[in-house]
Amino acid sequence: MSMNAQAKRQFSAISNEMKPSAIRMLLKVANQPDIISFGGGLPNPESFPLDEIKRIFDEQLSKNGKKMLQYGATEGLDSLNVALSKRLREKEDIKSEPSNIIQTAGSQEALYMLGKIFANPGEYVITEAPTYVGTISALRASGVRMIGVEMDHYGMKMDALRDKLKKYPNPKFIYVIPNYQNPSGITMSLERRKELLEIANERGITVLEDDPYGALRFAGPHIPTLKSMDNDVVYLGTFSKVLSPGIRLGYVVGPHDVIERLNIAKQAVDLATSSVSEYIAEAYVSAGFMDKQIPKIIDLYRQKRDLMIESFENYFPKDVEFTRPNGGMFLWVTRKGADTDKMFEEAVKQKVLYVVGSAFYPDGDNHESMRLNFTFSSNENIVEGVKRLGRLFEKTAK
């Protein structure tokens, strides 16, 4: 009977197009002993405020246990939305009311729902190229096409964007990660941010600003968010990199029409975000723990970024290029003429992992780059892993 059902089973065209994320697959290999993984985008567990969370959890359970273990409102815990609205105003000059915010199960859920509410299958949106692999998966799951726009060291190239808009004049939105972009580590300059808003406003195109790393700034000036310059921007934030990804809590700040649509979509996806996580996050923000924790995370990550760059300088052939991010979690390494997809098998044998650059292009057409995470590995492993990669580059010399 079940064999018969299996034989007859037909899946949707959209699910036939879905591919497992390169990173999820990599995490499986990453658990093998002796492997040094620069692959996953994992925060360093040292950055998790274990003692504070334990204290907050006990306290919240005693104080609010009956509400904390109950279903919550779809838009999220009101006091958390109030705390975030205040914080975003103070830190980022984002002028939004609590009613402009909806909590989500990480930004990932927001990305999925934004794809659903904005685009019909087959319609297109504009992204940076490269872009976050999870966005590619989330949009692909709704049959949304992505048109990638080339970047340089100042972010998305505006002449390239104008060119793409000639060919694709009606994108449903433009999606960008202006701060310490995943995967490239690049920060969009203020000039580019202004130009992007100008181009989008002229044409009436919605802008999505994904900002998981903005608070993790090690160097360089603070650059205003797109959202602070134009309140019509839809802004995505998350607790994953400043508290814990396991708590699965993110949020969207947007105009009311967008938040209402997301609310309805979320009722279909998961009803509401975890109240347990929301109560913890609210206390974490309101009691000032977040402001104490972020500088510690920055110190830890800055030192790891410096060590990885120093190791590149010591162990990579001179024709290997890399970005020098002012924050975030990733370095982007490029060697002209290399094929990092082909190199990957040998890298696994050498017990060092990276994410192939092609994973970050909607059309997978760049093979010269790789993404390295500098936040997760121990200092010893950063040096050893870069040595192994250096040998691999030497071996695959062109």
Ligand SMILES: Cc1ncc(COP(=O)(O)O)c(C=O)c1O
């Ligand atoms: C650019 C970007 N957006 C969204 C996410 C998703 O984060 P989360 O779902 O943990 O909030 C990530 C995670 O790495 C990311 O790098």
